Amino acid sequence: MECPSCDTERTKVVDSRPTEGGTAVRRRRECPDCSTRFTTYERTEWDGTQVRKRDGEIEPFDHDKLLGGVLRAVEKRPVSEDEARAIADEVEDDVLSNGGEVVETRQIGEKVSERLREVDEVAYLRFVSVYKEFDDPDEFARELDRIKERQD
Ligand SMILES: [Zn+2]
Known part of the structure; x- marks a missing residue:
């Protein structure tokens, strides 16, 4: 997952937990280069x-x-x-x-x-x-x- 601030390609997952009744995963991420923290959500896609x-x-x-x-x-x-x-x-x-x-x-x-x-x-x-x-x-x-x- 790309850093939204400096475009570093590999960011680190610092926390990962289920949300929306278990149908999605919320991840806290941190960029190793600029230390920007951000959140991503991951949901199931039927044809994933x-x-x-x-x-x-x-x-x-x-x-x-x-x-x-x-x-x-x-x-x-x-x-x-x-x-x-x-x-x-x-x-x-x-x-x-x-x-x-x-x-x-x-x-x-x-x-x-x-x-x-x-x-x-x-x-x-x-x-x-x-x-x-x-x-x-x-x-x-x-x-x-x-x-x-x-x-x-
Ligand atoms: Zn960054």
């Missing part, structure tokens, strides 16, 4: 953005699914639920504003993993393992343990 899955099937973009994936990745990690929600919100904004009519699940997965990598390496790996569908979960778990050991 569609997501094309790996098997080719298309379904409506689902915020809860996106958020669920992020929350699972950060479970028991030093990442707050607010941070996880902010990541999901930012990715959703990106997808809804730049993605066009149909976006690939891969594009969404890449956006989420980019942001997770910045906040927590383990959460990032967990997320990538799900969205890239690793063939051998055991091998992946061992890799995860190696990273944890390095961090201790």
